[in-house]
Amino acid sequence: MGVIVKIPTVLREAAGGKESLATRGRTVGEVLDHLDSQCAGFRERLCDEEGIRKAVSIFLNGEDVRFLAGLATPVKDGDELSIVPALAGG
Numbered sequence: 476m477g478v479i480v481k482i483p484t485v486l487r488e489a490a491g492g493k494e495s496l497a498t499r500g501r502t503v504g505e506v507l508d509h510l511d512s513q514c515a516g517f518r519e520r521l522c523d524e525e526g527i528r529k530a531v532s533i534f535l536n537g538e539d540v541r542f543l544a545g546l547a548t549p550v551k552d553g554d555e556l557s558i559v560p561a562l563a564g565g
Contacts (some may be wrong), residue, residue, distance in 0.1 A: 478506050478550050481557040490514050503533060504546035506556060521558065522546070530561040 477497040482490045490496060496513060500506035511518035521531050526545055533540045534557040540548045550556070 476552045478552070479555045480506065480510055481555065483558055483560055485560055486517070486520060486558065489517050489520065500550060502544075502546065503535065503540050503548045503550060503556065506550055507546070532559040532561070533557070534559065 477499045480496050480498055482494055482496065487493065491514065496510060498506050498509040498513070500509050507518045507521060521528060521533070527533055527541065535543065535548055535550060536555055537557075540546070
């Protein structure tokens with residue numbers, strides 16, 4: 476089963492148009508690494524040298540990973556990661 480990653484509309488082109496992808500890993504960071512191996516360049520859209528970009532939120536089963544252990548947050552089969560880019564407008 477793996478970890479299901481929900482892909483936001485603005486990033487679906489980079490994910491082959493898919494709404495979600497099944498990946499594997501023991502941490503959020505490993506899941507993003509595996510996702511990047513499936514969709515080259517995907518991780519750099521979400522992370523920089525310091526971790527998760529400020530304009531991106533990643534939720535594990537509804538909880539913001541920034542308030543858990545960030546990229547080191549453990550995951551298990553059946554978990555769901557949701558990627559939520561910040562939206563701006565005016």
